[in-house]
Amino acid sequence: xxxxxxxxxxxxxxxxxxxxxxxxxxxxxxxxxxxxxxxxxxxxxxxxxxxxxxxxxxxxxxxxxxxxxxxxxxxxxxxxxxxxxxxxxxxxxxxxxxxxxxxxxxxxxxxxxxxxxxxxxxxxxxxxxxxxxxxxxxxxxxxxxxxxxxxxxxxxxxxxxxxxxxxxxxxxxxxxxxxxxxxxxxxxxxxxxxxxxxxxxxxxxxxxxxxxxxxxxxxxxxxxxxxxxxxx
Amino acid sequence: xxxxxxxxxxxxxxxxxxxxxxxxxxxxxxxxxxxxxxxxxxxxxxxxxxxxxxxxxxxxxxxxxxxxxxxxxxxxxxxxxxxxxxxxxxxxxxxxxxxxxxxxxxxxxxxxxxxxxxxxxxxxxxxxxxxxxxxxxxxxxxxxxxxxxxxxxxxxxxxxxxxxxxxxxxxxxxxxxxxxxxxxxxxxxxxxxxxxxxxxxxxxxxxxxxxxxxxxxxxxxxxxxxxxxxxxxxxxxxxxxxxxxxxxxxxxxxxxxxxxxxxxxxxxxxxxxxxxxxxxxxxxxxxxxxxxxxxxxxxxxxxxxxxxxxxxxxxxxxxxxxxxxxxxxxxxxxxxxxxxxxxxxxxxxxxxxxxx
Ligand SMILES: Nc1ncnc2c1ncn2[C@@H]1O[C@H](COP(=O)(O)OP(=O)(O)OP(=O)(O)O)[C@@H](O)[C@H]1O
Ligand SMILES: [Mg+2]
Numbered sequence: 001x002x003x004x005x006x007x008x009x010x011x012x013x014x015x016x017x018x019x020x021x022x023x024x025x026x027x028x029x030x031x032x033x034x035x036x037x038x039x040x041x042x043x044x045x046x047x048x049x050x051x052x053x054x055x056x057x058x059x060x061x062x063x064x065x066x067x068x069x070x071x072x073x074x075x076x077x078x079x080x081x082x083x084x085x086x087x088x089x090x091x092x093x094x095x096x097x098x099x100x101x102x103x104x105x106x107x108x109x110x111x112x113x114x115x116x117x118x119x120x121x122x123x124x125x126x127x128x129x130x131x132x133x134x135x136x137x138x139x140x141x142x143x144x145x146x147x148x149x150x151x152x153x154x155x156x157x158x159x160x161x162x163x164x165x166x167x168x169x170x171x172x173x174x175x176x177x178x179x180x181x182x183x184x185x186x187x188x189x190x191x192x193x194x195x196x197x198x199x200x201x202x203x204x205x206x207x208x209x210x211x212x213x214x215x216x217x218x219x220x221x222x223x224x225x226x227x228x229x230x231x232x
Numbered sequence: 233x234x235x236x237x238x239x240x241x242x243x244x245x246x247x248x249x250x251x252x253x254x255x256x257x258x259x260x261x262x263x264x265x266x267x268x269x270x271x272x273x274x275x276x277x278x279x280x281x282x283x284x285x286x287x288x289x290x291x292x293x294x295x296x297x298x299x300x301x302x303x304x305x306x307x308x309x310x311x312x313x314x315x316x317x318x319x320x321x322x323x324x325x326x327x328x329x330x331x332x333x334x335x336x337x338x339x340x341x342x343x344x345x346x347x348x349x350x351x352x353x354x355x356x357x358x359x360x361x362x363x364x365x366x367x368x369x370x371x372x373x374x375x376x377x378x379x380x381x382x383x384x385x386x387x388x389x390x391x392x393x394x395x396x397x398x399x400x401x402x403x404x405x406x407x408x409x410x411x412x413x414x415x416x417x418x419x420x421x422x423x424x425x426x427x428x429x430x431x432x433x434x435x436x437x438x439x440x441x442x443x444x445x446x447x448x449x450x451x452x453x454x455x456x457x458x459x460x461x462x463x464x465x466x467x468x469x470x471x472x473x474x475x476x477x478x479x480x481x482x483x484x485x486x487x488x489x490x491x492x493x494x495x496x497x498x499x500x501x502x503x504x505x506x507x508x509x510x511x512x513x514x515x516x517x518x519x520x521x522x523x524x525x526x527x528x529x530x531x532x533x534x535x536x537x538x539x540x541x542x543x544x545x546x547x548x549x550x551x552x553x554x555x556x557x558x559x560x561x562x563x564x565x566x567x568x569x570x571x572x573x574x575x576x577x578x579x580x581x582x583x584x585x586x587x588x
Contacts, residue, residue, distance in 0.1 A: 083506025094501040098242035
């Protein structure tokens with residue numbers, strides 16, 4: 001077990017303006033497991049993902065990553081956990097504008113050890129179809145290409161946990177399927193715990209489990225419901 | 233360094249702008265320091281060349297050589313290691329072609345103050361012979377020139393030139409004390425022939441000397457600072473330089489801050505990834521250092537280059553150690569200007585950068 005939320009809850013504001021973005025949540029993801037979180041806009045998916053990814057602290061409850069209780073850590077230590085254990089693929093493209101594709105990954109080599117080898121990196125580029133783009137700056141990439149580079153960047157550091165917020169939002173369906181396929185392969189071969197937030201119901205065929213977020217409540221979908229959803 | 237360099241290489245124009253502003257400010261600082269140094273040495277180079285520890289003047293002269301008059305026999309009564317007397321007089325010298333404001337210094341040829349000549353006769357053998365400051369050469373004065381003085385009929389002859397002989401911005405003509413006293417006092421010569429302006433002293437223990445009544449002994453540096461206009465001029469230029477330090481800090485601070493604000497979401501994303509604030513802050517500081525270093529070094533070279541094209545009359549003298557110190561200060565000050573940006577980076581919340 002690599003990531004666990006125990007009675008974790010996230011609220012914003014107070015009194016009349018109180019928003020329960022994420023109601024009391026218990027959640028567990030194992031190594032080698034790929035889970036999807038679906039749900040309508042504003043239901044709390046990103047909140048869930050950022051709490052799980054040590055980007056914000058829960059108002060109540062505990063987040064445990066690799067056995068470490070995050071509430072016991074300060075921001076500096078949480079930042080280190082993010083660097084060492086977590087790969088983020090975000091809704092907005094998370095590329096540095098003045099670095100080439102290669103340099104985006106090289107930056108990680110500057111701040112962290114145990115990233116992919118040159119060979120693994122080459123293979124990753126192949127899988128994502130970005131080999132030809134390695135000398136390009138983000139401004140010279142299409143939205144989908146940027147998204148694929150962001151994925152390469154997240155996988156490059158060989159994280160124990162991979163958190164993706166709408167990773168396929170700006171991709172056409174063929175590419176989207178390929179990316180899900182890739183995420184699945186990475187999850188299995190590197191024994192990563194991967195959480196993908198998505199709107200695209202067609203993608204859930206690639207995942208092991210589906211959670212549905214409704215008004216801040218996270219609920220595991222049964223296989224039957226999954227089947228029903230996917231035929232809608 | 234990796235981030236810092238990559239960004240500079242990608243956004244050359246942006247960083248060229250800030251470097252060139254730093255370059256111009258540094259250039260101005262170096263030039264002003266050269267001017268301050270040059271003007272200072274116009275005032276003090278003769279005194280510095282004497283290598284004296286203190287100057288004896290009359291009390292009521294208020295530290296002014298011009299106002300002081302004392303008996304040269306006082307020198308014999310002083311228990312100082314080495315002394316030399318100076319009798320001074322301002323004049324306008326005319327060699328037939330050129331008129332020039334000069335300072336006549338009557339000295340005893342047996343005493344240490346006697347100038348070393350770079351050219352000509354060191355003995356002042358000729359009556360009314362003078363050893364002149366070599367800056368007069370640039371004005372067209374030559375060895376053998378006969379000089380008419382504004383205040384007397386006596387004519388002087390240039391027998392030699394010496395370096396570093398300006399006092400309070402005027403070139404010095406060194407001459408024998410006796411010849412000088414005749415010019416200075418005219419008919420009253422016999423009565424006043426022992427009256428000199430000052431006695432300069434080489435003795436580290438000058439402060440313990442017992443002094444005759446109505447005299448005052450002051451350290452050489454104090455004496456120089458009391459020269460008319462010297463301190464005011466120096467302070468003005470020094471304040472201008474300090475002000476330029478503040479300006480360059482402000483320019484760097486504003487420029488970097490604008491750049492940093494533009495990159496807030498990018499920094500936020502990197503922080504979300506777990507890249508530490510310290511790494512990002514170091515990168516901004518490294519960037520500032522690189523830019524400031526390039527600007528200052530270029531300005532340094534440019535200053536020396538421009539200096540070599542200046543006409544002789546311009547009182548600019550570059551003092552390399554001072555310039556190096558100012559250069560270092562400029563770089564340090566630029567880095568201080570980056571502090572606001574560093575502070576901004578530290579405060580960025582990675583969550584905000586990620587948004588929805
Ligand atoms: N910092 C915040 N302050 C106040 N309210 C917030 C904050 N962050 C999120 N919320 C609220 O919490 C709720 C859940 O937001 P969240 O971003 O998690 O939704 P989401 O499921 O990711 O939506 P989307 O699919 O549009 O990305 C929303 O009502 C949002 O307005
Ligand atoms: Mg969201």
